[in-house]
Structure formats: structure tokens, C-alpha cells
Amino acid sequence: MLKILKYSFYDLIRSRWSYVYFLFYLALGFVLLFLNNDVSKAVITLMNVIIILIPLIGTIFGVMYYYNSREFTELLLAQPIKRSSIFMGQYFGVAGSLTLSLVLGLGIPFLLYGLLRSDAIFDFSLLLVTGAFLTFIFVGLSFVIAISNENKIKGFGYAVLLWLFLAVVYDGLFLMSLIMFEEYPLDTFSLVATALNPIDLSRILILLKLDISALLGYTGAIFKKFFGTDLGFLISMAILLLWTILPLLGLRYKAKRKDF
Amino acid sequence: MLLLGPLVWAKTWSVCPTCEHSSIKKTIQQANAHDTLLVQKGTYREFEILVDRPLVIKGVDYPIIDGEKKGEIFRIQSDGVTLDGLFIINVGVSYTKDNAAIRVIRSKNFLIQNMVLEQLFFGIYLEKSSHGKVYHNRIIGEAVDEYNSGNGIQLWYSSDIEVRKNHVQGTRDGIYLEFSDQITITDNVSRDNLRYGLHFMFSDQDVYTHNTFENNGAGVAVMFSKFITMKNNTFRKNWGTAAYGMLLKEINDAEISGNIFEENTIGINIEGSNRIKYIDNDFKGNGWAIRVIGACYTNSFKGNNFLYNSFDISYNSKLNDNVFEGNFWSSYTGYDLDKDGIGDVPYRPVKLFSYVVNRTPETIVLLRSLFMDIIDFSERVSPVFTPDNLKDAQPLMKIRS
Numbered sequence: 190m191l192k193i194l195k196y197s198f199y200d201l202i203r204s205r206w207s208y209v210y211f212l213f214y215l216a217l218g219f220v221l222l223f224l225n226n227d228v229s230k231a232v233i234t235l236m237n238v239i240i241i242l243i244p245l246i247g248t249i250f251g252v253m254y255y256y257n258s259r260e261f262t263e264l265l266l267a268q269p270i271k272r273s274s275i276f277m278g279q280y281f282g283v284a285g286s287l288t289l290s291l292v293l294g295l296g297i298p299f300l301l302y303g304l305l306r307s308d309a310i311f312d313f314s315l316l317l318v319t320g321a322f323l324t325f326i327f328v329g330l331s332f333v334i335a336i337s338n339e340n341k342i343k344g345f346g347y348a349v350l351l352w353l354f355l356a357v358v359y360d361g362l363f364l365m366s367l368i369m370f371e372e373y374p375l376d377t378f379s380l381v382a383t384a385l386n387p388i389d390l391s392r393i394l395i396l397l398k399l400d401i402s403a404l405l406g407y408t409g410a411i412f413k414k415f416f417g418t419d420l421g422f423l424i425s426m427a428i429l430l431l432w433t434i435l436p437l438l439g440l441r442y443k444a445k446r447k448d449f
Numbered sequence: 450m451l452l453l454g455p456l457v458w459a460k461t462w463s464v465c466p467t468c469e470h471s472s473i474k475k476t477i478q479q480a481n482a483h484d485t486l487l488v489q490k491g492t493y494r495e496f497e498i499l500v501d502r503p504l505v506i507k508g509v510d511y512p513i514i515d516g517e518k519k520g521e522i523f524r525i526q527s528d529g530v531t532l533d534g535l536f537i538i539n540v541g542v543s544y545t546k547d548n549a550a551i552r553v554i555r556s557k558n559f560l561i562q563n564m565v566l567e568q569l570f571f572g573i574y575l576e577k578s579s580h581g582k583v584y585h586n587r588i589i590g591e592a593v594d595e596y597n598s599g600n601g602i603q604l605w606y607s608s609d610i611e612v613r614k615n616h617v618q619g620t621r622d623g624i625y626l627e628f629s630d631q632i633t634i635t636d637n638v639s640r641d642n643l644r645y646g647l648h649f650m651f652s653d654q655d656v657y658t659h660n661t662f663e664n665n666g667a668g669v670a671v672m673f674s675k676f677i678t679m680k681n682n683t684f685r686k687n688w689g690t691a692a693y694g695m696l697l698k699e700i701n702d703a704e705i706s707g708n709i710f711e712e713n714t715i716g717i718n719i720e721g722s723n724r725i726k727y728i729d730n731d732f733k734g735n736g737w738a739i740r741v742i743g744a745c746y747t748n749s750f751k752g753n754n755f756l757y758n759s760f761d762i763s764y765n766s767k768l769n770d771n772v773f774e775g776n777f778w779s780s781y782t783g784y785d786l787d788k789d790g791i792g793d794v795p796y797r798p799v800k801l802f803s804y805v806v807n808r809t810p811e812t813i814v815l816l817r818s819l820f821m822d823i824i825d826f827s828e829r830v831s832p833v834f835t836p837d838n839l840k841d842a843q844p845l846m847k848i849r850s
Contacts, residue, residue, distance in 0.1 A: 230757075241819055360820035367812050368805070375811040383814050392818060412814065 193265070193275055197282025201254070207286055210246065214294025222298055228307040232316055235295070236395045239320045240388055244327045245352050247287060251331030252348045254283050256341050266449055276332070276444045280437070284328040288321045295320075312398050319391040322429045326387050327352070329436030336443045359386050380415055384425070387432045394425050465489035473506070473514070474498050488512045488535065496520050496541070503529035511536040511565065516550075518542065523551040531560040540569040542597055549574035549599070553581065561586065571599035572620065577606045584613050590620035592643045600648075601639070604629040612637060619643075623665065626652040635659050645670045646687075649677070657682060668693040668713065671700055681707040684716070693718045694735065697725070705730065715740050716758070719748075728752055729849065737763050737803070746770040754849055755779060755798070759816065762839075763803040769836035773798065777845040785846045796844040799835040801828035 201207050217238065221231040258279065265275050295317065304310055331348045338344035363382050367375055383389045397412070415421040462476050464486055470476045474495055476486055485505040489512060496516040500506065500523060513536045516522045520541040523532065530553075537550045549571035553559055559581040566572050572588040575581065583602060592598030601617035603625045604610060612634045617623040623639030623646045626632060634657035639646035646662035649655065649671040658680040662669050668687035671677060677700065684694035694713035697703075698720045706728040710716035716735040719725075720742040727750045732738035738758040739750075742765060749772040755761045756779045775791070783794035802821045805812050815821050828835065 237817065357820050357823070360815055360818045364805070364812055364815055364820065368809050371809040371811075375809075379811045379814050389814070389818065393814060396817060 191278070193270075193278025194281045194285070197258075197279045198286055201282055201286040202289070206250070207290055210250075210287065211290040211294045214291055215297060218295045218298030222302045228299065228302060228304055228309040228313070231299075232309050232312045233399050235316060236392070236399070239316060239323070240392050240395075241356060243291070243320050243323045244356060244388060247284075247324045247327030248331040248348045248352045249345075250287060251283055251328040252335045252344055254279070255332055255335035256344065263449060272444045273441045276336070276440055277437070280328060280332055280440065283332075284325045287324045287328065291320050291324065292317055312395070315398060316395060319394060319429070322433060323387060323391055325433045326429070326436065329433065329440065333436050333439045333443060336440065336447060355386055355388050360389065363389075380412070384428050387429060390425055390428060390432075394422075459483045459485065461485045461487060463487045463489060464493075466491040466493065477502075477504065477506075480504055483529075496522050498523050500525045500530050501527050503527050505531040506533070506535070507531070508534035508536070513538060516540050521546075521548045521550075521552055525551070525553045525556055525559060528557045529559070530556065532562070532564060533560075534563045536565045536567075537569075538567045540566075540571070542570045544597070547571050547574065547599060547603075549603075552576065553578045557581065560584065565589075569599065569620070571603060572601040572617070573603070574600075575602075575604045575607045575610065579608045579610065581607075582611045582613070583615060584611070586615045588615065588617045588620065590618070592620050595621055595643055598643060600625040601642070603627075604632060604652075608632070611635075617642065617646075622646075622648040623662075624648070626650065626655065628652060630654050632656075637661075638663075640664050642666060647671075649674050653677070656680075661685070662687070662694075664688075665692075667691060668695060670696040670698070671703075672696075672698040673700075675701050675703075677703040679703065679705045679708060683709045683711070684713060685709075685711045687713045689714060696720075697722045700725065704728070709733065710735055710738065718742065719745050721745065723747055725749075726751070730754070732756065732758055732761075734758065736760065739763070741765070741771075748772070749774070751775050752845075752849055753777070756848070760800060760803040760806075762798040763807060764799050764836065764839065765804075765807045767834075767836050769839040771839075773839070773841040775843050775845060776841050777848050778841065779848075781844050781846075783844065790846050792844040792846055795840040795842045797829050797832065797835065797840045799839055800825045801834055804834050 221234055225231060262275065299313060304313060330351060334347045334351065335344045338347060367379065383393055462470055462480055462484060464470045464473055464476050472495065473488060473493055477500060480486065482502045485507060488506065488508045490510040492513045492515055494515050494517055496519045511534060514522060516539045518539045518541045522537050522540060532551060540550045541548045550566045550569050551561060552574045554576045556578045557580045561573060562584040564586040566588045569590055573583055588601040590598065598621040600622040601620040601624060602612060602615065605627050607629045609631045612624065614636045617639045618641045621643045623642045624634065625648045627650045629652045632655040637660045640663040642665045644666045645668065646665035647669045651673050653675045656678045659682065661683045663685045665687055669684060687694055693715045694710040694717060696718045700722040701724055703725045705725060707730065709731045711733045712735065714736045716732045716738040718740045721744045723746045725748045729752045731754045733756045735758045737760045738755050740763045747770055751774050753776045755776060761778060778796050778798060781792060781796045783792040783796065785792050802825055
């Protein structure tokens with residue numbers, strides 16, 4: 190598995206797309222800091238970008254890589270290697286290289302602009318950690334989609350739909366149900382519904398570090414009580430980890446049974 | 450000579466624990482009007498000290514007056530009394546009487562300055578008094594519960610009083626005014642109080658300027674009052690489920706200018722308040738900068754800076770009679786083609802999301818989500834739920850400095 194991981198990883202970090210992705214974050218980081226020169230404000234703006242863009246790029250990149258390296262995968266399958274290690278290797282290669290681009294691309298400008306001397310360092314690392322989690326989650330989901338669909342167009346379609354659902358539609362349904370059931374106590378429901386969507390969960394996690402004054406309004410108390418404590422933070426991280434593991438299990442399951 | 454008489458004959462009494470005059474209470478009874486009592490350093494275990502003639506009671510090196518939690522400490526019932534430089538501790542807590550460290554009753558021309566009050570119930574309580582000055586006192590309470598704590602400085606049916614440079618913390622209400630008119634409150638710091646930093650009830654024509662209100666349980670409440678001027682105050686870090694920088698309820702004809710509202714859950718909460726001018730205030734990093742609850746007419750908001758608030762304005766009705774003009778909004782995205790410093794496109798400060806949050810508070814979890822941004826954008830393009838005429842037609846392009 191490690192050999193395949195190494196191969197995928199080196200293959201990817203030499204590819205043009207990784208550079209484009211890396212340069213994009215680099216440019217974004219520099220431009221943001223150049224425009225307002227305030228590390229903590231830049232972190233807020235970055236949050237919006239990260240929460241939408243990382244899942245999108247993760248899904249598209251994952252699906253693309255899987256379909257592109259299909260022939261190579263088939264070649265590997267002919268060798269005496271465990272199936273799961275082939276796919277796991279590829280998965281970690283893709284997710285790892287994307288995460289590396291993210292961390293380096295954003296880390297370099299922020300370090301140059303004095304992140305270590307600012308008190309935003311914790312917010313920033315939280316941003317990178319959730320970014321990494323989102324990358325792993327969405328690459329995993331896209332691999333599952335790709336392995337389940339032979340048809341490339343269908344696979345791409347499903348992947349984009351999945352992103353659209355989790356990034357936009359889910360919140361819409363969430364909002365509708367909150368308004369429809371506004372007569373009932375909704376605190377627990379909204380907590381659970383938030384935790385079920387990795388994008389929402391990451392957003393709330395980062396938000397509680399930044400927009401606390403608004404969230405502390407009347408209903409904010411329960412969220413603050415949950416997410417604001419160390420326990421809530423650990424639970425959220427555990428849920429993100431669960432979200433990372435579930436697609437992996439799905440991938441293993443599919444990989445074992447698929448007839449190539 | 451007749452006019453100078455009292456000054457010439459005024460005597461100075463020296464009080465110290467080991468002297469001939471060891472009790473403040475007894476010395477007051479011996480003293481004549483316009484005498485001076487110099488209270489030397491030491492501890493005096495006395496309470497219910499009645500000052501019934503015009504005296505100057507002055508502490509040397511902060512003598513401690515310990516009430517031993519038995520009751521009220523100073524009670525002033527005479528015009529022209531000065532209290533200066535005493536350290537008063539242990540006021541008796543009572544559930545039936547409002548015991549105060551210093552109570553002034555029906556008196557004029559008093560001066561209370563440089564006092565330090567600690568472990569108190571009520572601090573300085575002015576009752577039906579006028580033309581006095583409360584200057585440079587330090588009131589530090591340890592209030593935990595509202596029912597068994599008192600207010601730092603309380604004015605009741607008083608008028609023409611100056612409250613200046615005081616520091617109040619850890620009491621129930623820092624400064625409390627009830628039925629008190631023509632009061633000037635300046636340069637005070639009121640922080641970490643259980644309920645309100647400053648609390649107005651039925652008090653008209655008052656002015657408060659250059660005060661700082663920080664981290665109070667519920668911020669500052671101004672209620673049922675007319676013609677109040679609030680200038681250059683700072684309201685900071687009033688966080689909580691029901692905390693406001695400032696709460697206005699039934700306030701008419703007031704002027705609120707040059708204040709700074711920073712990091713409060715709600716900057717200003719307005720309810721039933723009319724004809725108020727909000728000019729040149731800074732709203733920085735609040736959850737809600739301004740929250741209008743209802744029945745607020747003919748208010749005008751001009752030249753304010755709205756910087757990085759989660760919600761600039763929240764409104765719960767579709768009717769708008771308030772004017773927004775020439776403010777700076779950090780989330781304004783318009784352009785200025787003729788370069789006159791005023792944006793060419795009007796800014797709509799009420800987001801649909803704030804309307805939704807008003808209706809169903811739990812929806813706050815969707816703050817800053819892509820879905821809400823899309824909805825807000827479409828509402829901004831063609832308003833359906835928010836008042837159509839609620840807009841700033843002349844938003845500033847650059848921050849007002």
C-alpha cells in the first residue's frame with residue numbers, strides 16, 4: 190500500500206493540477222493579506238472559501254483521478270497485491286497531495302505575514318485542520334462514487350450533485366424544517382442536523398471561534414455550551430473523523446466486490 | 450464680616466482611634482456647623498453615623514470605617530456636607546431596608562469625593578437631593594445574586610447632580626437613576642456588574658458622556674425617559690443570551706452620538722423609541738449592531754460606521770419610517786462612478802437572514818452558509834420580506850474617521 194501511495198503521491202505532486210491548486214491558495218493567501226494585512230480578518234474570509242471550495246475540488250479531483258488512472262489500476266490489479274491496498278494507496282495519495290497543496294499554499298503567505306506573532310494562530314490551525322478533514326472526506330466520497338459508476342459522465346454528475354447537496358441543498362432543507370417546526374424545541378435537532386453534514390460542522394466549528402458574539406444570542410447558548418467546550422470540540426472532531434472513515438469502509442467494501 | 454463669620458470661627462477637629470476624639474459619631478454631635486473633621490488613619494467600627502449639620506469630613510490616608518455588616522454607615526441629612534477620602538467597608542445586607550454606605554436625604558450642595566467603598570450593599574444612595582457632586586469614587590462590590598445585592602450609585606427623585614470619574618464594579622446596577630432629572634454623568638467606568646452598567650428609569654433631560662460600560666450582565670438600559678443625550682461613551686463586551694450594549698425602551702427625543710459599540714451580542718436594542726438621532730457612532734464586531742423590535746418612528750441614523758457586524762440592522766416589521774443616510778457599511782459592495790465619496794447604489798442593511806432569525810432563532814446555525822448567502826443576495830436584489838424603503842441611499846465609500 191505504501192508503495193502505491195508513494196507512487197500516486199509523487200505522480201500527483203508532479204502533475205500540473207497540483208501546482209495550479211497550490212498556486213491558487215498561495216495567490217489567495219497573499220492577496221487576502223495584502224488587501225487587509227490583518228491575519229485574523231483574513232482567516233474569516235478564508236473560511237468562506239475553504240468551506241465551499243475544498244469539498245468541490247476534493248470531489249472533482251478524486252473522481253478525475255480515479256477515472257484517469259483506471260488503466261494503471263487494472264494493470265496493478267493483475268499483480269499479486271491486495272485490492273484494498275491499491276485503492277487505499279491511491280486514495281491517500283490524492284487526499285495527501287491536495288492537503289499538502291492547501292497547507293503549503295495557505296501556510297507560506299500567512300507565515301510570511303507574521304502568523305506566529307499573531308494570536309490568530311489557533312484559529313488558523315483549526316482552519317487548516319478542518320480543511321484537511323474536508324479534503325479527506327470528499328476525496329473518499331468521490332472515490333466511492335467513481336468506483337460504483339463505470340460511466341464517467343454519470344460519475345461526475347453524481348459527484349457534483351453530492352457536493353451541491355451537502356453545500357447548498359442540505360442547508361435549504363435544514364432551514365425549511367426549522368421554520369416548519371418552529372413551535373417545537375429545536376435545539377437538539379439543530380445540533381444533530383449540523384453534525385450530520387461535514388460542511389456545516391466545519392463551518393460551525395470555525396464560526397464559534399470567530400463570530401461568537403452573534404451566536405451567543407438567545408439560542409446561541411446551547412451551541413456555545415456544546416461546541417464551545419473542550420468536550421464539544423472533541424466530539425466534533427470525532428464526528429469529522431467518523432465522516433472520514435465511513436467512505437473508506439465503503440471504498441474497501443466496493444473494491445472487494447467489484448468485478449473489473 | 451457677618452458673611453465671613455462662619456468661616457472664621459470654623460473649627461477643625463482631629464479624630465483618631467487613640468485621641469481625645471476617638472469616635473466620628475460623637476465628634477459630629479459636638480461639632481458646630483461648617484467645622485471640619487480630620488479623620489486620621491485607623492479603623493473605626495461605627496455605623497449609622499448621622500451627619501445633620503454642614504460639615505467637612507475628610508480622611509487622612511484613607512481611614513477605614515467598618516460597619517461590621519450591621520446597617521447603614523453614613524446618613525447625610527443636611528445641606529453643604531462634604532465627605533472626602535474615606536474607606537468604607539462592610540455595609541449591612543438587609544432584605545427589608547436598602548442599607549447604603551452613604552445615604553444623602555433631602556440635602557443640597559453636597560460633595561462626595563475620593564471615597565473607596567467595598568463589601569457593600571448599596572453604595573452611594575441619593576434620595577430627593579439636588580445640586581450635589583459625586584466625584585472620583587471607587588465602588589467595588591462582590592455581588593453574586595440580584596436579590597441580595599444593591600446598586601453602586603443610586604439616584605432617586607434627585608436633580609441637578611454631577612456624577613464624575615467614578616469607578617463602579619461588581620454591584621447589581623452600576624449607576625441607577627429613577628425619577629432623576631438634569632443629571633450629568635461623565636467619565637465614569639462601570640464594569641462587571643451583575644445587571645446593568647447604567648440604568649435609567651423615568652429620568653428626563655440627563656446627559657451622559659465619555660463613560661465606559663464593559664462586560665455588564667445586560668449592558669446599559671435606558672427606559673421610559675425623554676430628552677437624554679448620550680455622547681462619546683464606549684460599550685464593550687456585553688455578551689450573553691440577553692445582553693445589549695444599550696437597551697432603549699420608550700425613549701423619545703434623545704441624541705446618541707459619537708459612541709463606540711464594540712463586541713456586544715446586540716449593540717443597540719430599540720423598542721418603542723421615537724425621534725432619536727443616531728449620529729457618528731461606531732458599531733464594531735457586534736452580533737447585531739442595531740436591533741429594532743417595533744414601534745420605532747422618525748429615528749435617523751446618519752454618519753455611523755458599521756464594521757464587521759454579523760448583522761447590521763435587524764427589523765421585525767415591514768413598515769419603516771426611519772431614515773438611514775450617509776453611513777459607512779463594511780459589507781457594502783457598490784461603486785462610486787462620479788467619485789464624490791458616496792456610493793451610487795443604495796445599500797440595504799437588513800438581510801433576509803436576520804428576518805428569518807427573528808422568526809426562528811435556531812436558524813442562527815446557518816450563519817455564513819452558502820445557502821443563506823444566496824438567499825440574502827436574491828432578497829437584496831428584489832426585496833420581498835424586508836421593508837422596501839429601508840435603505841441607505843447615500844452610503845459612504847470610505848470609513849468616517
